[in-house]
Amino acid sequence: MAILLGSPLAAQTSLSIYRDGRVVVRRTLPQALQQGRNTVTVKLDGLDPATLFSPDTAVSVVATTTRAASTVDEALARAIGQTLSFVRAKGDTVRATVLSVTPPQYRLTDGRLLLGSPGEPLFPSELVRTGEEAMVTLEASRGRPRTEVAYVAQGATWEATYQVLLGRGRAWVAGVATVTSQVQVDSAEVQVVAGAVRATRPPRAEKGVFAMPAPMAARAASEEAQEEAVGERHVYTLPGRLTLERGVAVATALFPRTGAEFTREFIARGAFPFQGFYGPGPTGPTTVPVQVWYTLKRPTRSPFGDRPLPAGSVQVYESDSAGRPQLLGEATIDHTPAGSDVRLYTGDAFDVTSEWLQTDWRTEPLQRQPITGAAGPQKLTASYRVTLRNAKADAVTVDVIERHQGEWKVTESSMPAERLSAGEVRFRVPLPAGGSVQLTYTIEAKS
Structure with missing residues (x-):
């Protein structure tokens, strides 16, 4: 039984996106599997064929064969015995039946034979592989009403960004997950995974994917991600179903804006001796910047304290006398478990x-x-x-x-x-x- 899954990201059920560019793709297709051997053809477009498996315990992957995108000669070889249209240099078309590719042999509609190409061939879509494809042989221990496959691909990443607005003794914190994809994804459930995930295999080289500045597509602020711990990682399921366009960043709230107490510290670190090596210092005074640090308090059993925070960048704001938020500085945080305070170095003091x-x-x-x-x-x-x-x-x-x-x-x-x-x-x-x-x-x- 042969099944063509078509575009690899058009019908997938869900994605798990990692910060290093890996994506776990899970797809449930409506095509049924018969008991025994079934053949499935999947367009790759970032799929690592060695990682392909079926989450269905009644189905196992027997073999996977990959093929590159079609060349003209390959498409002609598949068209042997068929009649195609060819565009000639003059711009008109002629129809001929493909008899052989090497050496080239064609039969014109009047019965004459042509030992050379009649022109540029026009192929029907079923003869052309527009991208890399994998032909997968599946073994089903019993009939299945649908086809479930999962694999690791490349081509999407995400990052966490936080905005902190300082007030009188209290800060307001919001978190955003921004997903950027270099492939088209239509109406998929999307999860982002936080945590250091070890990799042992190098990523597959991507063809035709270029890093470009990503325009931003914001989602409604009332929607937020649902978080859960899976193993030693934290998974955030973004609300609804997303359509990811190539190179367009999609931002979704990780959690609603929440309040937290904070403290500010001024820290001056010793200038001598440098890195612990003792020796005479300069003969004159040395100016050392005074660092400005903020600590966001995250006690347990509080809305902010009970949230694990993925690693990311933090923007710290404070409003001026007219209520306009002014950026005080940016900091980075590591993965922060629930109940742990967040310390932010935002820059050096001006007046101290x-x-x-x-x-x-x-x-x-x-x-x-x-x-x-x-x-x-x-x-x-x-x-x-x-x-x-x-x-x-x-x-x-x-x-x-x-x-x-x-x-x-x-x-x-x-x-x-x-x-x-x-x-x-x-x-x-x-x-x-x-x-x-x-x-x-x-x-x-x-x-």
Whole structure:
């Protein structure tokens, strides 16, 4: 029994789209399968034939044979014995019966033979493969009312984008899934999959697919995706059925806008020594940007906290005095499970600055090697002065972070040092509105 499935994406039931461009295609066709062997022809268009299988446990794939798009000679070979129309150089047409392709032999309607092409052949559609095709042999243990197949293809991807609008102590968060396809998809159920999915086989090379800027097609804001955990991944089923056009991005809400508490932090990270390698710093002061971080609180049993968030980009806005949202910065987040806060680095502060100066640096040998007399471990002492300035009309607190490797400690400081980890301490420095504060501290380390 032979079945032609036609366009590969025209009748599919659903797609699962992954961020790396892979697509799991599941299709349920109305054609019935007889018990025993059945032959199905599928146009590839991105299908990896090695991944083809049937989700129906009563059906197994026995063999798959792939064929490339038809050439003129291949189509003529399939037309042997048939009469075709040929377009001649003058623009008129002549009809001839194909007798042989190699060598070329044709019989004209008056019975004469032509040992050469009569012109450009015009083929009926059933003789031409317009794209790659796979001929699939299926074994059905019993008759089936329909044909179910699934396979992995290439040609679509998706990304998550979030918009955060900051208010007075509260933020409003919305999430959007944007799907971009490089193949035509008509009226399909679409799911997007979040999570790191391991791949062991290289993707099939795509023909005629080019990356182009994608126009955007937005969907109604009232529609949102339905999320569920499958294995160690999270799957979001987009509402309704989608038609994806080649190169057109379709955006769908991941969840309705929801509120969340947030905090803002100013962080100045130590400038010396660079990446933990001890040495004398510059002789003059060094300006170090003060980073601006926002933390979105996501407690459990809250609408925002109970949602796992796919990795993506975050745009942070705050409204001006007239209520116009202004973009404060963009950040990226990793896959974030439910109940985990989201930290966003949005850029550097304008009105809060820091200036670092290494005021002292000394080395002292602890001992020499007893046999060779070579230099042994050294004790390093370094002192710093950090000048913090605040030009804002409001008081702020700046977290000064000092990071080093190996064995080290803060021996003295003008403000308390809080040990965050083996390699990091924090000084919390309150800054008055329009004022400045100097922080001094000394560290001791072994090298």
